[in-house]
Amino acid sequence: MDLDLALRKDQPTSPTENATSEQRTNYEKWYRSNRMCLMIIKRGIPE
Structure with missing residues (x-):
């Protein structure tokens, strides 16, 4: 997976x-790679 x-x-x-x-x-x-990257980044940022 890229x-x-x-x-x-x-x-x-x-x-x-x-x-x-x-x-x-x-x-x-x-597009899929972009969505996955955004989810990973958002998950790593504490609220």
């Missing part, structure tokens, strides 16, 4: 209707 993908790579453009499956997959991987 948890640090969102930290290593810039956000790809949002896929459009004409986007290839590779572009959609790359965006979905980045």
